Amino acid sequence: KNEVEQSPQNLTAQEGEFITINCSYSVGISALHWLQQHPGGGIVSLFMLSSGKKKHGRLIATINIQEKHSSLHITASHPRDSAVYICAVRDYGQNFVFGPGTRLSVLP
Amino acid sequence: DSGVTQTPKHLITATGQRVTLRCSPRSGDLSVYWYQQSLDQGLQFLIQYYNGEERAKGNILERFSAQQFPDLHSELNLSSLELGDSALYFCASSYGVGNQPQHFGDGTRLSIL
Numbered sequence: 075k076n077e078v079e080q081s082p083q084n085l086t087a088q089e090g091e092f093i094t095i096n097c098s099y100s101v102g103i104s105a106l107h108w109l110q111q112h113p114g115g116g117i118v119s120l121f122m123l124s125s126g127k128k129k130h131g132r133l134i135a136t137i138n139i140q141e142k143h144s145s146l147h148i149t150a151s152h153p154r155d156s157a158v159y160i161c162a163v164r165d166y167g168q169n170f171v172f173g174p175g176t177r178l179s180v181l182p
Numbered sequence: 183d184s185g186v187t188q189t190p191k192h193l194i195t196a197t198g199q200r201v202t203l204r205c206s207p208r209s210g211d212l213s214v215y216w217y218q219q220s221l222d223q224g225l226q227f228l229i230q231y232y233n234g235e236e237r238a239k240g241n242i243l244e245r246f247s248a249q250q251f252p253d254l255h256s257e258l259n260l261s262s263l264e265l266g267d268s269a270l271y272f273c274a275s276s277y278g279v280g281n282q283p284q285h286f287g288d289g290t291r292l293s294i295l
Binding site: 104105107109115116117118119121122124160162164167168169170171172174175 | 226
């Protein structure tokens with residue numbers, strides 16, 4: 075069992091839809107990161123969470139430490155949101171462990 | 183533009199060779215992180231430096247080494263290269279040593295022939 079799992083693996087949505095990507099982890103963590111990797115390969119850090127909820131524009135990230143679960147929500151999705159979304163956790167040994175990513179395609 | 187500069191963008195070399203990848207962090211950032219992204223293993227954390235000192239170590243092979251210089255730029259040295267080392271190598275930086283948002287460079291694509 076991988077230490078960090080994401081669902082779904084692939085997601086296709088219509089423009090304007092509300093999107094949720096889930097991340098579950100099995101180790102104790104000090105923080106969780108959500109990353110966005112564009113088709114060209116570049117990586118952007120979207121959120122870093124250790125508790126609660128954060129919002130930036132149309133993106134919302136939540137984390138439940140007790141349940142070892144985080145969600146990334148995209149409201150009013152747009153084709154430019156098409157990318158791979160990666161969940162990463164930092165464990166107490168200061169190591170980063172990455173999920174396999176969720177490939178999102180938003181169709182116009 | 184993240185402000186993190188990685189050079190070179192592409193590198194093609196042969197098995198057994200040694201290469202050096204360079205990273206200049208965003209202005210003001212003191213931490214540098216190195217990551218490897220391969221098709222079969224996804225993203226993996228290699229190592230973190232903070233203000234010249236090693237602060238965290240991940241899945242970095244013994245054939246690989248890194249350092250951070252007084253001007254805060256960092257180099258990742260890969261030696262005795264194998265076909266399996268072909269990957270995208272990303273550098274990221276952050277201001278502090280603990281949990282902070284990271285700014286990623288565009289990566290160096292290494293191809294081993």
